[in-house]
Amino acid sequence: MSLIPIIILVAFVITGVVILTVIGIRNPGGVAGDEKLLQSRLEEFSAGEEPLELRKLELSQPFSERVVYPIARKLGTVAIRFTPQNARQSIEKKLELSGASSKIDPTMILALQFIGVFFFGGLVFFVLNIGSLNWPVGRKLLISLIFGLIGFYFPQLALSSQISKRQKEIRKAMPDALDLLTICVEAGLGFDAAMAKVSEKWESQLSMAFARVIQEIQLGKVRKDALRDMADRIGLSEMTSFTAAVIQSEQLGVSLSKVLRIQADQMRIRRRQLAEEEAHKAPIKMLIPMGLLIFPSLMIVLLTPAALRLFQSALGQMFQ
Numbered sequence: 001m002s003l004i005p006i007i008i009l010v011a012f013v014i015t016g017v018v019i020l021t022v023i024g025i026r027n028p029g030g031v032a033g034d035e036k037l038l039q040s041r042l043e044e045f046s047a048g049e050e051p052l053e054l055r056k057l058e059l060s061q062p063f064s065e066r067v068v069y070p071i072a073r074k075l076g077t078v079a080i081r082f083t084p085q086n087a088r089q090s091i092e093k094k095l096e097l098s099g100a101s102s103k104i105d106p107t108m109i110l111a112l113q114f115i116g117v118f119f120f121g122g123l124v125f126f127v128l129n130i131g132s133l134n135w136p137v138g139r140k141l142l143i144s145l146i147f148g149l150i151g152f153y154f155p156q157l158a159l160s161s162q163i164s165k166r167q168k169e170i171r172k173a174m175p176d177a178l179d180l181l182t183i184c185v186e187a188g189l190g191f192d193a194a195m196a197k198v199s200e201k202w203e204s205q206l207s208m209a210f211a212r213v214i215q216e217i218q219l220g221k222v223r224k225d226a227l228r229d230m231a232d233r234i235g236l237s238e239m240t241s242f243t244a245a246v247i248q249s250e251q252l253g254v255s256l257s258k259v260l261r262i263q264a265d266q267m268r269i270r271r272r273q274l275a276e277e278e279a280h281k282a283p284i285k286m287l288i289p290m291g292l293l294i295f296p297s298l299m300i301v302l303l304t305p306a307a308l309r310l311f312q313s314a315l316g317q318m319f320q
Contacts, residue, residue, distance in 0.1 A: 076107030079114045091159075097235045098162040099205060109155050116151025123147075166205050167236055173206045174238055175271060178264035185257045191246070192217060209234060224250070238267055 080088065091109050095101040125144035128135065177198055184194035192214060199211035209230050216226040227243040242263050249259040 073105075073107050073111065075114055076105075076109070076111035079110040080107055083110060094156070094159045094163060096233045097166070098159050099166050099208070099233075100159075100162065109159070112155040113152045116154055117148040120151030121145060121148025163235070167234065169204065170206045170209070170234055171236060171238060171267075171271065171274070173204050174242070175264050175267040177202070177204075177206050177210075178242070178260050178267060182257055182260040182264065185260060191250075191256060192223070223247075238270060241266075 088106055091106045092101070095104060095106065095109070121144045124147040125140060128140045128143065180198045180202070181191075181194045184197050185191065189197065195210045196214045199207040199214065212233075213226045213230050216229070217223055221229075224247045227246060231240045231243045245259050245263055246256070248254070249256050
């Protein structure tokens with residue numbers, strides 16, 4: 001057995017130990033101080049009741065939040081120092097579009113990319129070395145590098161898939177949401193109250209976006225700025241058109257209910273056009289599975305009897 005995979009694994013372990021040691025040196029006593037501060041805060045909030053223990057509170061959390069996420073964030077903090085500014089901004093923008101910016105920060109994505117490179121690349125290189133393949137080292141390194149790049153870009157691909165899924169859900173829900181807004185406005189509610197009512201009675205990605213707009217308005221942001229920020233966070237042309245129409249109707253004094261009804265009709269027309277477009281794409285998408293799976297089976301079923309008859313006739317002529 002070659003010593004190369006063992007040396008690589010030892011190098012990975014030493015690198016991780018050095019990184020964690022440097023982080024600990026740069027933040028000496030930070031964990032103990034944070035524990036004391038958190039314990040004192042818990043005692044303040046639980047005054048008059050049974051005091052909460054920090055250890056029990058930590059053990060009640062899932063293993064991923066206690067161990068995995070902190071280590072990943074530390075690795076992401078190290079990786080973000082070597083990441084260009086435009087790459088960080090691109091990750092932040094994708095997190096906003098995916099609706100996961102409140103759950104995942106850019107450091108987690110960078111940590112997943114960092115782990116993906118070494119995990120997939122190192123794992124493939126290790127498997128190739130312990131196997132019976134007598135490939136040159138250069139070929140093994142090239143294959144490991146390809147799998148490392150796949151592991152590096154996998155979090156980005158997952159984010160892009162989540163963005164597409166979220167936008168499709170919002171586009172599908174917009175006409176019905178605008179109908180509800182129209183009914184609420186015609187019933188006498190203001191636009192802010194109508195959005196709050198829709199977000200309260202309906203659970204979807206769009207209602208969550210409406211709820212965030214209401215929170216921002218309550219915190220003092222101007223309505224048009226909150227609506228534009230919502231359109232930027234969603235990234236759909238339909239949402240941009242809707243927010244622009246609402247802002248323009250407010251500035252010009254046009255009836256908001258009429259604007260909402262017109263927007264709902266336009267959204268339905270756009271949704272029907274997209275459905276027709278997908279229906280027209282279906283035959284083209286079916287060509288590959290038909291060419292690879294269905295046509296060969298049909299050819300076997302249709303041509304096998306003719307081939308057998310030709311074979312029998314050829315054998316008969318040979319023995320005559």
